Every structure is written in C-alpha cells, then in structure tokens.
Amino acid sequence: MFFVSLVIVLVVGDLASTFLYHVPQHLWFKLHLRTHHDRSRSYWDHAVLSKDPAVMLDGFLGAVPYLIIAGPLCLLGTWSAVGAVLGLVLGQLHVWWRHTTDLGWVSPPWLVRLCRALAIVLPEDHDGHHRNPDVEFGDIFRFYDAPARAFMKSVRSIQRRRRTALRRLERIRALRLMRTTQRA
Numbered sequence: 001m002f003f004v005s006l007v008i009v010l011v012v013g014d015l016a017s018t019f020l021y022h023v024p025q026h027l028w029f030k031l032h033l034r035t036h037h038d039r040s041r042s043y044w045d046h047a048v049l050s051k052d053p054a055v056m057l058d059g060f061l062g063a064v065p066y067l068i069i070a071g072p073l074c075l076l077g078t079w080s081a082v083g084a085v086l087g088l089v090l091g092q093l094h095v096w097w098r099h100t101t102d103l104g105w106v107s108p109p110w111l112v113r114l115c116r117a118l119a120i121v122l123p124e125d126h127d128g129h130h131r132n133p134d135v136e137f138g139d140i141f142r143f144y145d146a147p148a149r150a151f152m153k154s155v156r157s158i159q160r161r162r163r164t165a166l167r168r169l170e171r172i173r174a175l176r177l178m179r180t181t182q183r184a
C-alpha cells in the first residue's frame, strides 16, 4: 500500500494537474503564463523563492490536484498515508530540482539514462517548457507531454475554425445589410 499510494500520488497527481490545471491555463487563462512563464525574472526565483501572491497562487493551484488525490489515500491506513505524504514530498522536491537549470545544473549521463527509462522529467526537459511554453508538458512524467500537446492542438484548431466561421458570417451579414440599404 505504501508504494501503491506513493505511485498514485505522483502519476495520477501529475495527470490531474497537467490536464485540469496546467493545460487549461495555457489555453484559456493568464495566471500561469503571467507568473510561471514571466521571462523578466529568473524561474528559480519565481518557481521556488518568490513570495508574490500571484506566483504562490499559481504554485498552489498546480498542487491542489496532488493534494486531492493524496487526501483519501491518507485515510486508507498508516502505510498508505505514509506513501501519499512521501509522494507529496517527492513531488515538491521535484519542483525545486526541475528549476535548477537556472542555477547551472547539468544532469550527469547516468541520471539522464535513469530518468529516460522511468520517463521522469529532467531539469533540462522542464527548461524546454520555459523556453517554449508549447512543449514539454507533464510536471514529473514525460508521457503526459504528447497527449497534452495533441489536446491543445485540437482545441486550438476548433477555436480557429470557429473564429473563421464567425468572421465569414459577419461578412455575409454586412453584405446583406449593404444590399438591403442599396435597394431601399
């Protein structure tokens, strides 16, 4: 139960946080883009040190899915609770670690191989998300990147098609209005 809880908090927590918070923020909201992707500041500063309420709110909202998943696991028994809490601790340690590229962190080759085998996000991978906010989704695991990008692509293409259809409709209406006024 200890390991099951630990893995659930990390894997399902990352799934929920990516698809219920991170991706929607990139598609429809501004808070995460204004704070986490603020290029005017070092991201070690705003992901780890900052006490700015907006930055802290973004961090907290991203953590809520992990907390919601850990909550019920804590009620299932002692070992399950210990696993869930350790999952949260490891998740927090990973937040700090994945922002250390800013401080000059370079992953050694053995660690790159290990993290690739376990599909764990390296600081270098997360750095890619800061450089280009359209890639490298998934806080802890890289297997959420492809579905997140595919989802965003399909939402954006629907939004584009909708905008084009609305523009066409507006043009047709304007033309009709012009004709009626010409006839009158």
Ligand SMILES: [Zn+2]
Pocket (backbone or CB within 6 Å): 036, 043, 047, 099, 126, 130
């Ligand atoms: Zn980041």
Ligand SMILES: [Zn+2]
Pocket (backbone or CB within 6 Å): 022, 026, 032, 036, 037, 129, 133
């Ligand atoms: Zn982001």
